[in-house]
Amino acid sequence: MSEVLAVSKPGDWRATDPQNTLYVDLPAGRVVIELAPAFAPLHVENIKRLVREGYYDGLRIIRVQDNYVAQWADPDNRHPTASSGKSMPPEFERPLTANIPFSMLPDGDVYAPEVGFSGGLPAARDAKHGLMWLAHCYGMVGVGRDVNPGSGSGAEIYVVIGHSPRHLDRNVALVGRVLRGIELLSSLPRGTAAMGFYEKPQQPAAIMKVRLEADVAAAEREDLEVIRTDTQTFAALIESRRNRWDSWFAYRADRVELCNVPIAVRTAAAKAPSSKAP
Amino acid sequence: MSEVLAVSKPGDWRATDPQNTLYVDLPAGRVVIELAPAFAPLHVENIKRLVREGYYDGLRIIRVQDNYVAQWADPDNRHPTASSGKSMPPEFERPLTANIPFSMLPDGDVYAPEVGFSGGLPAARDAKHGLMWLAHCYGMVGVGRDVNPGSGSGAEIYVVIGHSPRHLDRNVALVGRVLRGIELLSSLPRGTAAMGFYEKPQQPAAIMKVRLEADVAAAEREDLEVIRTDTQTFAALIESRRNRWDSWFAYRADRVELCNVPIAVRTAAAKAPSSKAP
Numbered sequence: 078m079s080e081v082l083a084v085s086k087p088g089d090w091r092a093t094d095p096q097n098t099l100y101v102d103l104p105a106g107r108v109v110i111e112l113a114p115a116f117a118p119l120h121v122e123n124i125k126r127l128v129r130e131g132y133y134d135g136l137r138i139i140r141v142q143d144n145y146v147a148q149w150a151d152p153d154n155r156h157p158t159a160s161s162g163k164s165m166p167p168e169f170e171r172p173l174t175a176n177i178p179f180s181m182l183p184d185g186d187v188y189a190p191e192v193g194f195s196g197g198l199p200a201a202r203d204a205k206h207g208l209m210w211l212a213h214c215y216g217m218v219g220v221g222r223d224v225n226p227g228s229g230s231g232a233e234i235y236v237v238i239g240h241s242p243r244h245l246d247r248n249v250a251l252v253g254r255v256l257r258g259i260e261l262l263s264s265l266p267r268g269t270a271a272m273g274f275y276e277k278p279q280q281p282a283a284i285m286k287v288r289l290e291a292d293v294a295a296a297e298r299e300d301l302e303v304i305r306t307d308t309q310t311f312a313a314l315i316e317s318r319r320n321r322w323d324s325w326f327a328y329r330a331d332r333v334e335l336c337n338v339p340i341a342v343r344t345a346a347a348k349a350p351s352s353k354a355p
Numbered sequence: 356m357s358e359v360l361a362v363s364k365p366g367d368w369r370a371t372d373p374q375n376t377l378y379v380d381l382p383a384g385r386v387v388i389e390l391a392p393a394f395a396p397l398h399v400e401n402i403k404r405l406v407r408e409g410y411y412d413g414l415r416i417i418r419v420q421d422n423y424v425a426q427w428a429d430p431d432n433r434h435p436t437a438s439s440g441k442s443m444p445p446e447f448e449r450p451l452t453a454n455i456p457f458s459m460l461p462d463g464d465v466y467a468p469e470v471g472f473s474g475g476l477p478a479a480r481d482a483k484h485g486l487m488w489l490a491h492c493y494g495m496v497g498v499g500r501d502v503n504p505g506s507g508s509g510a511e512i513y514v515v516i517g518h519s520p521r522h523l524d525r526n527v528a529l530v531g532r533v534l535r536g537i538e539l540l541s542s543l544p545r546g547t548a549a550m551g552f553y554e555k556p557q558q559p560a561a562i563m564k565v566r567l568e569a570d571v572a573a574a575e576r577e578d579l580e581v582i583r584t585d586t587q588t589f590a591a592l593i594e595s596r597r598n599r600w601d602s603w604f605a606y607r608a609d610r611v612e613l614c615n616v617p618i619a620v621r622t623a624a625a626k627a628p629s630s631k632a633p
Contacts, residue, residue, distance in 0.1 A: 143538040144493050167605065184465050187612040215422050215518045226605040240493045240518050240614050244599060247606040260421040260545040267538040321522060327445065327504045328525040334465040336518050 081314045082304075082341055089310040090302040091197075092345065093256070095291035097121065099128065100299070101258075102286045108236075108258035109299055110218055113198055115177060116211050117168040117250040120220050123160055124231040124252060128287050130158040132232065138265060138282035142273025144239030147262040148221060149284050150232060160230070167226040168250045170210040173202055177209065178307045182315065184332040188212075188243045192335040194306035198254055199335050201246065211251035214241045214336035218253040238263040241336040256301055256342045300345035314341070359591045360582075360619055367588040368580040369475075370623065371534070373569035375399065377406065378577070379536075380564045386514075386536035387577055388496055391476055393455060394489050395446040395528040398498055401438050402509040402530060406565050408436040410510065416543060416560035420551025422517030425540040426499060427562050428510060438508070445504040446528045448488040451480055455487065456585045460593065462610040466490075466521045470613040472584035476532055477613050479524065489529035492519045492614035496531040516541040519614040534579055534620045578623035592619070 097112040114121040127133060133149070135156070140148040151161070171177075179202060181193035189201030192212065199217070202209040211217065214237065221233030229250055236255055255262075265282055268275040275282070290298055304311055319333045375390040392399040405411060411427070413434070418426040429439070449455075457480060459471040467479030470490065477495070480487040489495065492515065499511030507528055514533055533540075543560055546553040553560070568576055582589055597611045 141542075143541055169605065185463070186465065187462050188608055188610055224603050241612075242615065243612060244596070244604075244608045244615065246608070248604055263421055264419075264542050264544055266542055318522070325502050326522075326526055327447065330466055330522045330524070332466050334519075334521060337520065337522065 078314055078317045078339070078341075081310060081317050085304070085310045089305055089308050090343070091305055093290060093299075093301050093303065095298070096289065097253075098256075098290035098301075099124075099253075100286075100288045100290060100293060101133075101284060102288075103261050104281055104283055104285065105261050106258055107299070108261055109256045109301060110253045111197070111256050111303065112253040113196075113211060113251065115196055116171055116198070116200075117220075117252045119165045120168055120229065120231050120250045120252050123163055123165055124220075124234075125289060126160040127158065127231055128289050129292070130160060132156070132158045132161050133284055133287040136284045137278055138262070138275075138284065139268075140235075140272065140274045141238070141262075141265045141268050141282070143267045145237075145242060145273065146235040147238050147265060148233065148235040150221065150234070161232045162230065164228050164230050165220075165250065167229075169226070169247045170208045173204060173207045173209045179209070180306050180311065182333065182335060182338070184319070184334070186335060188246060194311070194338075194340070197303045197306050197340055199338075199340075201335075210247050212241070212335055213237055213243050213245045213251065215239070216255040216259050217251050218255060219245070220250045220252055222249060236262050254340070256303060257299065302343050302345050304341040306340065314338070356592055356595045356617065356619075359588065359595050363582070363588045367583055367586050368621070369583055371568060371577075371579050371581065373576070374567065375531075376534075376568035376579075377402075377531075378564075378566045378568060378571060379411075379562060380566075381539050382559055382561055382563065383539050384536055385577070386539055387534045387579060388531045389475070389534050389581065390531040391474075391489060391529065393474055394449055394476070394478075395498075395530045397443045398446055398507065398509050398528045398530050401441055401443055402498075402512075403567060404438040405436065405509055406567050407570070408438060410434070410436045410439050411562050411565040414562045415556055416540070416553075416562065417546075418513075418550065418552045419516070419540075419543045419546050419560070421545045423515075423520060423551065424513040425516050425543060426511065426513040428499065428512070439510045440508065442506050442508050443498075443528070445507075447504070447525045448486045451482060451485045451487045457487070458584050458589065460611065460613060460616070462597070462612070464613055466524060472589070472616075472618070475581045475584050475618055477616075477618075479613075488525050490519070490613055491515055491521050491523045491529065493517070494533040494537050495529050496533060497523070498528045498530055500527060514540050532618070534581060535577065580621050580623050582619040584618065592616070
């Protein structure tokens with residue numbers, strides 16, 4: 078994979094969209110999340126309203142369940158804002174339309190008729206029923222809800238930190254993916270109550286501040302770039318994961334599963350060296 | 356799943372085998388590993404020799420790579436023992452024989468012709484070629500090796516702490532599974548050098564002591580029981596994961612992937628209540 082990325086061209090990458098990128102600041106550092114308005118536009122809009130209302134600032138991570146999720150919320154609704162009680166319709170799937178990109182993987186999937194990548198996100202589709210949805214891979218970000226499918230507002234957010242819980246697909250609104258800093262969530266102490274909830278507030282688990290990249294001064298931005306998933310370079314990256322050609326491998330799988338394909342992210346500054354002529 | 360386990364019978368569970376169970380003591384607590392002599396007998400034998408030689412005592416976890424593995428070793432070979440330099444032949448697959456149990460999952464797999472469970476471990480098989488092997492699910496324990504497939508001794512051990520890296524199947528000797536305490540490994544700080552290696556020794560990552568359960572006084576044993584994977588109860592557990600019947604689920608997958616089936620573990624003391632008549 079590193080060999081594929083080393084010869085990538087500037088056009089194989091895209092900058093994050095400041096209007097759809099979140100900076101989540103924890104005491105230990107920053108988690109950067111790319112939002113997915115193509116799949117959950119109403120949830121994403123409400124999350125952006127919550128960010129600008131300061132709703133998340135000062136909340137805590139209340140749940141870290143091993144091999145599953147890290148989650149933050151205001152469980153007792155002690156600090157409501159104008160948008161924190163607004164429930165969104167269940168954006169769990171979207172219609173399969175011609176204008177949405179999809180780079181299909183060749184090796185099948187246990188859960189869905191077809192899987193692949195759409196706009197830099199792991200996705201699945203069912204052509205027969207004309208539906209498409211995001212897949213619960215490591216690092217994906219979803220909106221917690223109650224039993225009523227239309228009860229999610231974005232006030233409660235979880236991030237997948239374990240083996241892909243694909244049974245959640247089509248059951249919640251996935252709203253984005255962690256681009257950087259997931260290890261700050263995945264290495265948090267696990268909660269000791271049922272379902273990984275913390276029994277008491279944990280020191281390292283405060284959400285200090287959440288901001289939209291667009292609201293951060295240009296000089297302070299992360300300048301991340303994400304690999305485009307509809308290019309020859311990404312197809313080569315997939316091939317490099319299907320068949321590991323380094324000599325360590327005694328057996329080459331000749332196959333790859335959706336959540337085992339890394340969607341590369343880099344700092345934009347890194348593009349300069351790799352675009353120089355040798 | 357909890358409903359299935361609540362009505363399980365004593366015969367649905369088996370005690371751990373003291374001759375094939377390891378206690379790995381870290382400063383934060385104990386990791387219990389069940390060894391898999393049916394799949395990697397020579398590696399398991401050598402690991403047991405290393406345990407009894409005290410080889411692992413005082414080693415450190417040297418690598419924690421996010422969404423991948425935690426690994427311990429004596430990288431500079433500063434404390435060799437009689438068995439630490441003994442390389443084992445590559446026990447990456449085993450012949451498919453009639454006497455080895457296999458409970459097959461019905462929903463297919465991206466990597467293998469058939470997947471299921473064998474003796475409480477996630478496994479795959481290829482009937483056409485008469486082969487069977489263990490699968491790299493969360494919590495599985497493997498033996499690190501160099502480029503030479505026959506270079507693993509058990510002196511270097513890794514545990515899967517992320518999405519299942521199934522491309523490693525058939526490339527390393529999987530020697531067991533973590534029954535308890537994986538969160539002590541999965542929540543360790545990630546290493547900041549390439550491939551998650553620690554740049555300097557990390558305080559919480561010492562391996563204080565590793566013992567075989569058989570060498571621990573009876574009063575100090577964990578008394579764990581593992582669910583049998585060849586029973587009607589386990590089949591019911593699989594069904595409960597294929598179709599989540601609680602009302603939260605708006606969409607039921609009707610499918611389950613190998614590494615999403617939990618292999619339940621309990622303390623033997625827990626068996627008394629659940630075997631009482633209601």
